[in-house]
Amino acid sequence: MKYSYIKPRKKSIFTAELKITMTFFIMTLGMLFLTYTFLVYKDLRFSQERDEIIQKRFDFGVAIEDMKEQIVFIEKEALLSERIYTQNAVLKDSIANLFDLIPQRITLSEASLLENGLILFGITPSKDVYNFMLQAPLRSIFHKTYSSFYPQPNGWLKFVSTNYIEEESYETNISNSRNQEIKEENGDEN
């Protein structure tokens, strides 16, 4: 017995309308969740990147601090060496000037260069030669000059000349000559 002219078909819960609606729903929800996931992921990346940047900035800061210290130290080293080189150059000039000061008729046997003075031992044919040719220039340089003479069997005189610069003037002289040297060096460079 037949009740219908058409063949019975299976009825499904997923009708065409429901399928369209479900697709629409899934797409909507999918887009929403995708956007949310994207935002959460980006936030996470941003905070990671920020942490990395902060760490890098800290490292740069430490490195900069360290380099600055090194720069200051090298500048100190350069200044110190410059000071010592200048001192040596001034010393060389001072010794050269001292030996230039000694006249040919006077013979030195010993010379002691002190920080603020000069002690000379030597022989002179006479006191006058010593006074005019050595003591006069020494007096123009030093503030205090003392001389002692000891007669020799050959008629010449042994002398000991002690000369001192007052501390303040000595420092001024030294700093003046250093300044002069530095000026000369700068002048040469220019």
Next chain:
Amino acid sequence: MKINVSRQNIYLIVTSIILLAFVLLFSFLVLIPEGKNYREQRIELKKESTELKKYKNFHDETFETLKQLQGDNRHIIEALDAPFNPQRFEKIHKDFFSSLIISEPEQVSDEEEFYIYEVNTTSHINSPQSFYNFLEAVNKSDWIIGINFPINFKRDGDLIKSSFTMRVYNANKKKKTEEKKELNSNE
């Protein structure tokens, strides 16, 4: 008038309304605040990146300056780092003297980051010119040396016996590092 709405359609409408409500709630309560947060974080990151770039540029500039300084003062840096070796000093400078005797270096003081050693020297020279040449050579030597007072010259036959003290300067980097460490640990 009777509106005939099938049960399926009613389900559809209810589900659509629920979805709409969910979308609205999700957007306003979650997505929009998150989006706002995202935008803020992006601006913040951009700011941080600009700041980092400035730091990097400054770092590069400082590095350049340091390299330049190190290059310009290479001799000084090496000279201050080198420990004083009396035998080597004697070997290098013996040409200026007929004889040269150097005492062992003795540490005399600390000047900020520098050690200072004092060395007593006794020598014989032919003429003052040798001493001048020696002073010039000292300024070019492997160490930073300052010739110190008192300087004695004494006639010794045909030669001049000279005695003087030299101050050898040495960079005290170890002390500096220790000080730095101490400072960091205190902090």
